[in-house]
Amino acid sequence: MKDFFEGIQYLFEEILFIPYDAFRSMHSWWGANIINWIFFIIGAVAMVYWVLQLKKFNDNNEENKDVTAHSYL
Incomplete structure (x- = not known):
């Protein structure tokens, strides 16, 4: 059961939030x-x-x- 929740964690943190990581590293407030x-x-x-x-x-x-x-x- 622990592997199931770690799989969900990996999906969201490493795959689905990739665009948001790019926005976080921007130096422009408007762009971010x-x-x-x-x-x-x-x-x-x-x-x-x-x-x-x-x-x-x-x-x-x-x-x-x-x-x-x-x-x-």
Whole structure:
């Protein structure tokens, strides 16, 4: 069982994180954090899209807002 977890450790540390090791050794802050900025932009765009969709459904009164509409209420 120990070999299984050491195999997972090897996979992540030695194979999957190779691009991140290259970013860590960069001398430019912007270059080293480009992946974080890309993820931030994707998340911000997704959040704006989600909020606009919620507003669209709310404006059309498509949601049943009765207190018995959802079983968890």
